[in-house]
Amino acid sequence: MADKMTNTLLQLFHWIVRNKAKTLLLTGLLTIIVGLGIPKIKIDQSMDSFLEANDDTVKVFKLFRYMYGSDDYIIMMYQNHKGDIFDPESLQKLKTLEDALNKKRLDANSPLSRIKRVRSIISADFLESKNDNLVNRPFIQKIPETAAEIEALKALARKHRDFKGTFFSDDFRYGVLLIETDYGSRVQDEKPSESKNEEEEDFSFDDTQKEGKLIDINKVPPLDSPEMNDYVVFMGALNKIVKENGLVSQLEKKKSSFTYLMAGNPWLMGFFAERILTEMGLCALGSLIIIITCLYLSFRSWTAMIWPTIIVVMTLIFTMGIMGHSGIIQTMMINILVFMVLAVGVADSVHILAGVRYYLRQDLPHEKALEESYRKSATSIALTSFTTMAGLSSLAFSPVVPVRVFALFAALGVFLAFVMTVVLLPVFLSYFPLRVKDEEKKTSLFDPIITKMNEWSKTRPYRVYSFFIILALILSIGVPKVYIDTNMLNMIKPGYGIHESYNTIDKHFGGTASIEILLNTGKIDGVKDPDFLKALDHLGLELKKERADLVSRVNSLANLTKNTYEILTENEKNYKIPDKKNVLDQTLFSFESADSNTRKMVVDDDWQMARLTINVITKGSKEYNQFTEETKKRAEKVFKEYKKKNPKLDIRLTGMLPLMFKMTENISISQIRSFAIIISVISLLFLFLFKSFKIGLLALIPNLFPILVILGVTGLFGIPLDSDTLLVVPIAIGLAVDDTIHFLMHYQNLRNVGVSVPEALEKASREVGHAIIYTSTILSLGFLTFVVSASKPFTYFGILSSLSIFTALLADLFLLPAIILKIEKQPLEST
Numbered sequence: 001m002a003d004k005m006t007n008t009l010l011q012l013f014h015w016i017v018r019n020k021a022k023t024l025l026l027t028g029l030l031t032i033i034v035g036l037g038i039p040k041i042k043i044d045q046s047m048d049s050f051l052e053a054n055d056d057t058v059k060v061f062k063l064f065r066y067m068y069g070s071d072d073y074i075i076m077m078y079q080n081h082k083g084d085i086f087d088p089e090s091l092q093k094l095k096t097l098e099d100a101l102n103k104k105r106l107d108a109n110s111p112l113s114r115i116k117r118v119r120s121i122i123s124a125d126f127l128e129s130k131n132d133n134l135v136n137r138p139f140i141q142k143i144p145e146t147a148a149e150i151e152a153l154k155a156l157a158r159k160h161r162d163f164k165g166t167f168f169s170d171d172f173r174y175g176v177l178l179i180e181t182d183y184g185s186r187v188q189d190e191k192p193s194e195s196k197n198e199e200e201e202d203f204s205f206d207d208t209q210k211e212g213k214l215i216d217i218n219k220v221p222p223l224d225s226p227e228m229n230d231y232v233v234f235m236g237a238l239n240k241i242v243k244e245n246g247l248v249s250q251l252e253k254k255k256s257s258f259t260y261l262m263a264g265n266p267w268l269m270g271f272f273a274e275r276i277l278t279e280m281g282l283c284a285l286g287s288l289i290i291i292i293t294c295l296y297l298s299f300r301s302w303t304a305m306i307w308p309t310i311i312v313v314m315t316l317i318f319t320m321g322i323m324g325h326s327g328i329i330q331t332m333m334i335n336i337l338v339f340m341v342l343a344v345g346v347a348d349s350v351h352i353l354a355g356v357r358y359y360l361r362q363d364l365p366h367e368k369a370l371e372e373s374y375r376k377s378a379t380s381i382a383l384t385s386f387t388t389m390a391g392l393s394s395l396a397f398s399p400v401v402p403v404r405v406f407a408l409f410a411a412l413g414v415f416l417a418f419v420m421t422v423v424l425l426p427v428f429l430s431y432f433p434l435r436v437k438d439e440e441k442k443t444s445l446f447d448p449i450i451t452k453m454n455e456w457s458k459t460r461p462y463r464v465y466s467f468f469i470i471l472a473l474i475l476s477i478g479v480p481k482v483y484i485d486t487n488m489l490n491m492i493k494p495g496y497g498i499h500e501s502y503n504t505i506d507k508h509f510g511g512t513a514s515i516e517i518l519l520n521t522g523k524i525d526g527v528k529d530p531d532f533l534k535a536l537d538h539l540g541l542e543l544k545k546e547r548a549d550l551v552s553r554v555n556s557l558a559n560l561t562k563n564t565y566e567i568l569t570e571n572e573k574n575y576k577i578p579d580k581k582n583v584l585d586q587t588l589f590s591f592e593s594a595d596s597n598t599r600k601m602v603v604d605d606d607w608q609m610a611r612l613t614i615n616v617i618t619k620g621s622k623e624y625n626q627f628t629e630e631t632k633k634r635a636e637k638v639f640k641e642y643k644k645k646n647p648k649l650d651i652r653l654t655g656m657l658p659l660m661f662k663m664t665e666n667i668s669i670s671q672i673r674s675f676a677i678i679i680s681v682i683s684l685l686f687l688f689l690f691k692s693f694k695i696g697l698l699a700l701i702p703n704l705f706p707i708l709v710i711l712g713v714t715g716l717f718g719i720p721l722d723s724d725t726l727l728v729v730p731i732a733i734g735l736a737v738d739d740t741i742h743f744l745m746h747y748q749n750l751r752n753v754g755v756s757v758p759e760a761l762e763k764a765s766r767e768v769g770h771a772i773i774y775t776s777t778i779l780s781l782g783f784l785t786f787v788v789s790a791s792k793p794f795t796y797f798g799i800l801s802s803l804s805i806f807t808a809l810l811a812d813l814f815l816l817p818a819i820i821l822k823i824e825k826q827p828l829e830s831t
Contacts, residue, residue, distance in 0.1 A: 009378040013371065013426055027314070027424060035317040039322030043228045044329045045272055046184065046265075050400055050663045055661040059217040060654045064516055066220050068601055068611055069116060070185035071655060074238070075263035075512055076177040077505050078247065081257045085121070085168055085175035086150050086157075086824050091143050091572040093258055095179065096247040099177065102538050104241060112232075113238040117180045121157065121167040125598055129567050129593075134594040139163075158331060161563065165553060169508040176509055181266060183230075183388070188222040201827020215609060215650075218691040225329075228273035235270035238286065251497040261501040265656075268488060271498065277789055279336035287339060293345050296779040299353060301435060307347035307670030313583040315345045315420045328409075332652040336727060340410050343735065343782055344388060345417035347775040351377045352425055352740060353434060354771030360436040372430055376767065378422060379746045384738035385418035387682055391734030394677035395727070399666040406727065412735075447727040450769040451811075454762050457817035465782045468811070475712025482711050484664050485720035487620030496790050502618050511617035515628065516655035517635055520609045522648025523591065527607045530584050531642050533558050533577045535611060539638045542612055543631065550619065550627055556612040557602040563590040605717065616657070620720070628653060628661045653667050674678070678733050679704075694823065699740050703820060704809030705737045705803035719796050727799045734778065735801075739772045741792040743812055747820070757824050769813070776809035786792045 016023050023566035050778025051058045063073070079091040098120060104112035126139040139157070144150045157163050168175050172617065248256035287758045288309065296305040319341055323330060355373030356366075364372065392414065395407035448511070456464060492498040505512065519536065521527055537558035544551050558577060565587045566575040578584040588607075592599045603610045614631070635651050643649045682703065710728050714721060751758035783805070 005382060005485070006375060006379045006709075009382065009422065010371070010375060012422065013378070015768045016423060016426050017430055019420050020430055027240060027420075027530050031314045031317050031321075034325070035307075037326075038317070040327070041320065041334070042261030042327075042329050043277075043331060043333055043334065044185065044223065044225055044270055044271070047558065049225070049329065050330065050402055050661065051666070052399065052401060055662065056217065057654070057658055058221065060652045061659060062220045062223055062519065063215070063217045063628070064518060064611075064654045065185040065223060065606055066187070067609070070180070070182050071514060071516070072183040072265045074262055074267055075505055075509065076179065076242075076260050076262050077174055077501075077509065078177065078258065078260040080259075081172050083142055083171075083173050085172055086144070086154055088143050088150070088176075089139065090258065091122065091784060093246060094120055094175070095140075095143065097177070097242065097247065100245060101238075105236070111230075111233045112241070114181045114183060114234055115179055116182045117178075117515070119178045119180070121163065121175055124163060124167055125595055126160070126565050127564060127594060128644055134564065134590040136595040136598075143734055146407060150486060161308065162553075162555070162559065165510060167667070170593055173791070179264075181234075181795040183226045183266065184223060186284040188224055201630060218288040223668050225268075228269060228277070231266050232273045234266055235274075235505040245637065249497075251565045252502065259652050263501045263505045268498070268793060271496075272491075274497070274695060276332060276335075276789070276794075279789055279791075280332075280338070283335070283785045283789060284338050284342070287342060287782040290781045290785065291342065291778055294349070294401075294774070294781060295346070297352075297776075298774045299357060299434070300437070303429070303432045303434050304353050304357075307425060307432070308346050309422050310428075311349055311420045312342050312345035314424070315413065315417045316341050318407060318416050318420070322412065325410055325591045328407065330404055332791075333402050333406040333727070335794065337406060339783060340392075340731065341413035343779045344385070344414045345421065346778055346782075347426055347735075348381050348385070348417055348421040348737060350775045350778065351768075351771045352382055352421065354774060355767075356429065356434050357436055358767055360434065360769065366429075370426065371586045374422075374426070376746065376749075377771075380419065380742045381418060383685075383745070384741050385414055387685060387741065388734035390685065391678045391730040391737070392679040394681065394730050396575075400663065403727070427641060449773065450765050453769070453813045453817070454765055456814060457646040457761065457821060458758060459590065461818040461822060464814050465680060468815050472705070475708050475716070478712040478715025478717075479708070481715035481718070483622065484722065485620040485622045486660055486722045487618075487720070489618045490720075493790055493792055493795070506617045510615055513616050513618060513657060514655050515614045515624075515631060515653060515657040517612040517614070517631070518641070518652045518654060519612070519635075519650075520650040520652075521646060522650065523608060523766055526646065527557065528575055528581075528585060528588060528609045529646075530579060530581060531645075532610075533584070535562055535639050535642050536610060537562070537577055539635055540612060540614075542634065542638065545626065546634075547630070548770035550616050550623065550654045550808075551614055553615045553619055554612065555602075555615075557599075557610050558612075560591060560598065560602065561587060564588075564594075564756050566673050579697065602646060613655075621660045622720075624657045624743045625661045625664055626656050677732050682733065684739055699737075699744055700815075702816045703733055703737045703740055705811045705815070706808045710800050710804050713794075719800075723795055725793055725796050725800065728797055728804065732801060732804035732808070733806055736811075739776065739808060739812045740816065742768045742772060755819060761820060764818070765813075772809065772812060776805050780805045 003475045063650055078089055078090075078094070079085065081088070084090070085094075098118050101112065101115060102117045103108045105115040105118065107113060122138060123137040123141045127136050129135070139160075140153065144153050157168065164170065166176065204710060243259065243466075245259050246257070247260050248254050250259045267642055280587060290311055291312075292305055295308060297480060299305070316338060319337075320334075323334075352373050354567050355377045356369045359369035359372045360366065362369075379538075389411040392411045395403050396411075398404050398407070431659050476546075489502050494500075502512070517539075517586055519527075519532075521529070521532060540554035540556055540558060544554050561574045561577055561584070565578055568590060569586060578587055616627070632651075632653055635653075639649060640649065679700075682698060683700060686699045687693060707729055712771070713719065714725070719725065743764055746764040747760050750763055751757070755763065781800040783798045783801040786801075789795050789798070
């Protein structure tokens with residue numbers, strides 16, 4: 001197999017050398033044409049984008065958004081220099097800002113038209129009874145002027161059960177402006193020819209049922225999916241309005257009489273899109289500079305520095321152009337993909353260049369040195385590309401959608417890097433040959449290292465075994481401590497405003513995350529049952545009492561019903577659900593008549609499905625997942641008696657927390673699947689390639705060590721695995737196995753011609769050792785550029801990838817030769 005592949009690649013090499021100009025022109029034109037697709041790349045980092053569109057978790061979430069609107073909102077916490085948000089000057093500034101936002105909200109051409117509602121202590125819904133009628137009005141209709149008016153207003157605000165902790169803090173020092181948007185809840189535009197007929201217009205209900213309508217999660221119309229840039233534009237417009245109205249962000253650390261902090265998904269997505277994407281561009285540039293520098297220091301040649309760089313850049317253009325043309329939505333993982341292509345592309349070129357340099361040092365002519373390098377290295381590069389693709393392809397079975405997309409395009413990038421290298425490098429080196437100075441023919445920078453390696457492998461094998469065994473035992477302690485966690489707060493390092501904003505808002509207003517419980521009674525007006533509303537109220541109170549450490553507030557129709565009944569009867573003791581059905585019906589009728597907009601946010605028009613919102617402080621998926629499970633069981637328990645009388649009751653959990661729970665579950669599945677698949681694929685590949693179970697097993701041992709390093713380090717240092725760090729294992733194996741294949745291919749070829757084991761190991765080390773050290777050094781330093789990222793997952797990814805590549809190098813240079821010397825006694829079977 002290897003001989004056939006080598007002959008095929010040599011034939012390709014000779015054809016390319018004979019048609020240099022045509023090859024270069026055709027490749028350049030194709031790259032330009034395909035590269036035109038780059039501006040078409042779309043990025044979506046929303047939580048639901050991480051799951052399959054046909055996943056029930058996503059379907060219920062979209063049903064929730066379609067019926068009740070988006071849960072994408074911004075919390076703007078403000079304060080003034082006087083420490084009292086009820087100060088007339090502060091209230092006037094707040095009103096002016098609200099008016100400005102509402103004006104922009106109604107402007108269809110403004111990015112702020114995505115705002116659905118703006119609320120603060122000024123515009124908060126306030127119900128009161130007038131002439132036996134319930135009236136809804138803004139809480140503050142007139143800005144107070146005197147101290148007495150201010151105190152009276154504060155007293156009234158304190159009296160309202162839902163205002164404190166929602167619109168102002170306990171001490172009136174902080175206030176909140178809630179900006180609700182419609183992101184993810186707008187129905188996508190339809191062409192006239194695609195309009196539904198009258199029977200289909202009710203997307204989710206089957207009118208054949210007499211008792212109620214069948215709410216079908218499969219009939220939700222397509223909803224919009226905002227791109228990352230949409231959030232950037234939105235936040236730019238919002239920040240401009242806020243600044244024009246005299247508010248200054250506390251993150252700017254400027255003196256001002258009116259300051260604020262923001263939190264919420266639009267703000268967070270805007271930060272990711274603007275900061276992280278820009279930062280990744282700088283990291284990619286930094287990595288490229290490191291690679292260029294390392295190439296020059298390794299080969300002392302401008303030729304060896306320039307051409308690999310051009311090849312990887314063309315590979316990136318080609319890969320990202322195909323991304324754009326495909327129309328497949330990408331995520332922030334595109335940043336890791338860029339580094340992956342850079343790493344593999346440079347490694348392929350380095351092995352060819354190192355081979356050319358080795359044969360030039362043996363005084364071969366340049367043409368012959370280039371041909372020999374291809375003869376020895378091109379097949380190894382093809383095989384290493386295949387194994388790297390196999391490692392990445394193991395992620396194609398992941399239930400996490402962005403991970404699958406990453407696997408697809410990363411594997412494509414690896415393949416294109418191989419094609420670009422074998423096609424373009426002969427052309428470039430034919431026009432601009434690699435030169436070796438006379439003094440470099442005598443010795444090389446890494447010759448002493450390779451000599452020491454051979455000496456240790458032969459004379460001190462047990463010391464080598466002991467070192468790796470002791471290190472493996474230490475790392476094994478950390479493996480059971482590995483855990484999976486996704487925490488939006490901890491995704492960004494301190495100092496960028498995320499921690500400051502969320503921690504402060506959590507402290508005074510109880511967080512921005514929420515879990516939604518949808519309760520479908522299965523019948524029209526089913527929500528108007530006193531037993532149902534009492535159970536709903538009991539569930540909310542129990543959640544707040546039992547999980548006070550996590551739950552900050554609970555909101556549902558039950559709260560609004562109790563408040564309405566108390567106001568109508570003008571009796572504080574009646575802050576409860578009415579026992580009698582006719583009294584409850586009158587209460588609910590009065591509430592809907594006074595505030596139909598708020599009613600629509602907690603129950604559907606047919607009073608069949610109710611919504612309970614649980615606001616929680618910011619935590620990670622580890623805590624949220626446990627709480628989600630608890631909440632589901634608690635809801636089933638509370639409604640157990642009601643369900644005996646109403647068996648059609650259906651309880652569903654949705655919102656960001658259940659989505660996070662599902663994503664974490666999928667990441668766990670991905671870890672197990674990818675690990676099992678990649679080990680199986682590489683084992684079979686080694687067995688098929690070397691026709692020897694023994695050499696296949698030997699090849700596998702040094703490649704398992706980097707995995708142990710990754711899992712051990714993450715466990716020992718408490719580094720959580722998430723959708724980004726999940727990629728380290730398959731990438732690490734894919735890259736680590738490359739060096740093993742290069743080494744074993746050279747070793748096997750020498751053994752097949754009768755060279756003894758010790759001599760074959762020494763010659764293989766000298767032929768390929770330099771390239772292995774070069775590529776490992778370049779890749780390790782390149783991945784370390786992630787350390788400067790504001791993103792913690794990217795930083796961890798860079799550190800773990802670099803560490804795994806370095807330990808794989810040690811295993812290949814020291815452990816593999818020592819094992820071969822111990823076990824290998826007979827010539828290997830010929831391929």
